[in-house]
Amino acid sequence: MVKLYESGLFFDEMLDGIQPKPHYQSFHRKLSAFSKEQLEEKHQQAQSSFLRQGITFTVYGAQGGTERAMPFDFVPIIIPHEQWVIIETGMKQRVEALNRFLHDVYHEQYILEDGVIPRLLVENNPYYYKEMLGVQVPNNNHIFLAGIDLIRDENGVYRVLEDNLRNPSGMSYVFQNRHVMKEVYPEFFSKHSIHSLEKQMAHMQEVLLAHRPRNLDPHSDAKAVLLTAGMYNSAYYDHVFLAQQLNIQLVEGRDLVVQDAKVYMKTIYGLEQIDIIYRRIDDDFLDPTVFRADSLLGVANMIDAYKAGNISILNAIGNGVADDKAMYAYVPDMIRYYLKEEPILENVTTYHLSDEKQLAWVLTHIQELVIKNVGASGGYDMLIGPQASKEDIMLFRKKILENPHQYIAQPTIQLSRAPAYQDGRFYPCHIDLRVYVMKGDDTYVLPGGLSRVALKEGSLVVNSSQGGGAKDTWILKEESQHAKQSSGWTVLDGTV
Amino acid sequence: MLSRVADGLYWMARYSERTENNAHILQVQLLNMLEQSGKDNEYIDHWEAVLDICASKEEYASYNDHIRVNPLIDYLLFSETNSNALLTTLYAVRENARISRDSIPIELWELQNAFYLYLQQEITDREKPFPLMSLNYFLQNVRKTSMTVTGLIEGSMDRDLPFYLIQVGKWLERAEKTIRIALITLEHQQQLNVSLQEADGAFLLDLSRATESYLRKHRQTNLTGVTHYLLHDEHFPRSVAFCLKKIEEALMNIEKDHLSIRFLELNNPLKALLFAIMKFDLLTITIEEAILSMEERLFQCVDLSRAFETIYHLYEPIEQH
Known part of the structure; x- marks a missing residue:
């Protein structure tokens, strides 16, 4: 048996001390059969597979953009069936509540009337678009695809870290990680029965096409496109992959034109009307006549077509009001308010700095906390107290005092770890999990999701732009699972 | 089909053909030069013809006083001032393939992409001017890739x-x-x-x-x-x-x-x-x-x-x- 490392004080996905947990035993046995050279060779093979396929993202630096493949780590995150069932149910619950919230704030606003969520928090939110008030979206569904980020704390409890309801990216990596894993490390799959990803794209397509614009003739098929910002966008690979898998055209803004409140694409035989736009550009850039006038990515007058019911735009416009870091703290309240249920998945405790009491407390405990800008993502404009220098702390103190609404604070959580293999050795790295939820007439949760890993030793930032990598995620099937709950585990049942 | 994608396909094919033709012509001339060493004038004449066929003599003249072999080879293969340099056309092939990648076989895109990446590596790693032998090897590689591309298109596209x-x-x-x-x-x-x-x-x-x-x-x-x-x-x-x-x-x-x-x-x-x-x-x-x-x-x-x-x-x- 190989000895990887000692799990220590952290919660480790694979190890208890130095022993593999029951659901990792079979994997661990296989791992022991490989020589160091074999592992190194496979590692190279996997990386070059990503590069060759152009599954890269662009890193912008001093010398323009360079292309890099997202580092792939072959040690999968394995999740036992019972645990997944809880996550899956919790995800559906959360997305349902978020969707009702979005519908509510753009229509009746009951939740604001009832004072569950401060009205100002909604109305001052930069992603809350007054233009969208009263706009009817197909099936009242605002969230076609959500990416919900989960972490596990030092006790192994899953907590939601962030909701992404605008343009969650990275789904293609889930499929590619599995593809490369099967191609390069087929040995590991024997003795495991895991949920396949095969049918998921059919679900996604079904969900996509369910968003028929209200003026579309009920007898005709909806024609959908994926609107990308173009091949220099860092998530372009994601767009290409999804368009291909969903069997829809990949278009740029300049391929589309609006005439008489209808949207057409420019083909070699002339204009062709389209009905559904799965857009992967931000709200602000969609229509230069309504939002940013300098946008070259969008299509003029698209919003007219949207309001007229001639086109569906997915995800709906204005979703940002529900997924920023300040609104996040209220999601459990949304669940209780709309669904009359207790949240199945917990949040991370969040302090609002606009509240004076909380602000004062946070400022005296800033070294122990994580400070985040409510509007930022990708690990930017963020302070990790325990790792920060005195200067950084001073800087953030100043930023918070200047603009307390813009920041929230959360306790530093000892993110769980899992083994990663890089440069010929295994070492523990912090991980998180992005779970994808697809919602149309039915709601589907992609089994597994994107496990992201902070490959820099000790780092807590998993974003690919900052040195993060990815892992395959395996959801074990019920019948063949030989894992039993190990004694140290906390079961997620919503009451822990 | 989207006009933009059609444009990508059409130009990918044009640049691909241009790359292959130019690589062939350069290879012919390089081998010719071996036999003609000694008779300076003739091979300079031929180089002039090659320049005219593969790029623009006028454009070259605006950067260079007269034709000398090494700078000319560099111009035809790698120069950023030459819009028909091999490296430039190969880049154009790859970028156009990228635009139209949902309409071409995945392997075709991978091949174009991998070849371009290999080439870039090759160029950064090696010292210039390239020795004749490695130039020849490099041109041979360009042509082999083109043949594979043609085969893939013929054999696998609807x-x-x-x-x-x-x-x-x-x-x-x-x-x-x-x-x-x-x-x-x-x-x-x-x-x-x-x-x-x-x-x-x-x-x-x-x-x-x-x-x-x-x-x-x-x-x-x-x-x-x-x-x-x-x-x-x-x-x-x-x-x-x-x-x-x-x-x-x-x-x-x-x-x-x-x-x-x-x-x-x-x-x-x-x-x-x-x-x-x-x-x-x-x-x-x-x-x-x-x-x-x-x-x-x-x-x-x-x-x-x-x-x-x-x-x-x-x-x-x-x-x-």
């Missing part, structure tokens, strides 16, 4: 719009190139003051990659015979007549209605070009007339490309404000 758009790009580019090679050779000949009947066509055959095919059917490599072969032969896949027939075939598949305006607007000038090509006879005209005629054919070719690009909206759409 006979559908993307395929035929690629075909139009490829055969148009090739027809244009063959005419250009013939034209430059004739101009070269004019300066030498040798009568057309006595002129030798071996270099022209080499440049057009026709030597093997031609010698199977003919004994003498006189310039007249070779030029006629390159323009008229029905079976040689680089002759202009052959290329034009292939374009017609592709157009008939893109446009099912052969009485439609779109089809006629392309097919009529295509027919006119083919007619003029077939009528060309070096035995009955002077070299000046021949040069003039080739220039006209080249313009016809360029006009045909423009017409195709316009009819199918292949130009970059204008930004919407």
Whole structure:
């Protein structure tokens, strides 16, 4: 048996001390059969597979953009069936509540009337678009695809870290990680029965096409496109992959034109009307006549077509009001308010700095906390107290005092770890999990999701732009699972 | 199909064909140079012809005083000031493949992408000027990749719009190139003051990659015979007549209605070009007339490309404000 490392004080996905947990035993046995050279060779093979396929993202630096493949780590995150069932149910619950919230704030606003969520928090939110008030979206569904980020704390409890309801990216990596894993490390799959990803794209397509614009003739098929910002966008690979898998055209803004409140694409035989736009550009850039006038990515007058019911735009416009870091703290309240249920998945405790009491407390405990800008993502404009220098702390103190609404604070959580293999050795790295939820007439949760890993030793930032990598995620099937709950585990049942 | 994607496919094919042709021509000249070392003038003359065929002599002259071999090779292969340098056209192939990657076989994209990445690595890692042997190896690699690309397209693509758009790009580019090679050779000949009947066509055959095919059917490599072969032969896949027939075939598949305006607007000038090509006879005209005629054919070719690009909206759409 190989000895990887000692799990220590952290919660480790694979190890208890130095022993593999029951659901990792079979994997661990296989791992022991490989020589160091074999592992190194496979590692190279996997990386070059990503590069060759152009599954890269662009890193912008001093010398323009360079292309890099997202580092792939072959040690999968394995999740036992019972645990997944809880996550899956919790995800559906959360997305349902978020969707009702979005519908509510753009229509009746009951939740604001009832004072569950401060009205100002909604109305001052930069992603809350007054233009969208009263706009009817197909099936009242605002969230076609959500990416919900989960972490596990030092006790192994899953907590939601962030909701992404605008343009969650990275789904293609889930499929590619599995593809490369099967191609390069087929040995590991024997003795495991895991949920396949095969049918998921059919679900996604079904969900996509369910968003028929209200003026579309009920007898005709909806024609959908994926609107990308173009091949220099860092998530372009994601767009290409999804368009291909969903069997829809990949278009740029300049391929589309609006005439008489209808949207057409420019083909070699002339204009062709389209009905559904799965857009992967931000709200602000969609229509230069309504939002940013300098946008070259969008299509003029698209919003007219949207309001007229001639086109569906997915995800709906204005979703940002529900997924920023300040609104996040209220999601459990949304669940209780709309669904009359207790949240199945917990949040991370969040302090609002606009509240004076909380602000004062946070400022005296800033070294122990994580400070985040409510509007930022990708690990930017963020302070990790325990790792920060005195200067950084001073800087953030100043930023918070200047603009307390813009920041929230959360306790530093000892993110769980899992083994990663890089440069010929295994070492523990912090991980998180992005779970994808697809919602149309039915709601589907992609089994597994994107496990992201902070490959820099000790780092807590998993974003690919900052040195993060990815892992395959395996959801074990019920019948063949030989894992039993190990004694140290906390079961997620919503009451822990 | 989106106009933008069609544009990507068409230009991917054109640049791919251009890269392959230029790589071949450079390779021919590099090997030629080995044999001619000693007779400086002749190979400089040939280099000048190669420059004219693969890039623009005027553009080169604006950066360089006179032709010297090493800077010229660098210019033709790697220079950023040359819009037809091999590295530039390969980059264009890859970027256009990237635009149209949802319409081409995945393997085709991977091949183009991997080759471009390999090339970049190669160029950054090596010292310049490249030794002759490694240049040759490199050109060989370019050509091998092109062959694989052709094989992939032929063997794995559905006979559908993307395929035929690629075909139009490829055969148009090739027809244009063959005419250009013939034209430059004739101009070269004019300066030498040798009568057309006595002129030798071996270099022209080499440049057009026709030597093997031609010698199977003919004994003498006189310039007249070779030029006629390159323009008229029905079976040689680089002759202009052959290329034009292939374009017609592709157009008939893109446009099912052969009485439609779109089809006629392309097919009529295509027919006119083919007619003029077939009528060309070096035995009955002077070299000046021949040069003039080739220039006209080249313009016809360029006009045909423009017409195709316009009819199918292949130009970059204008930004919407």
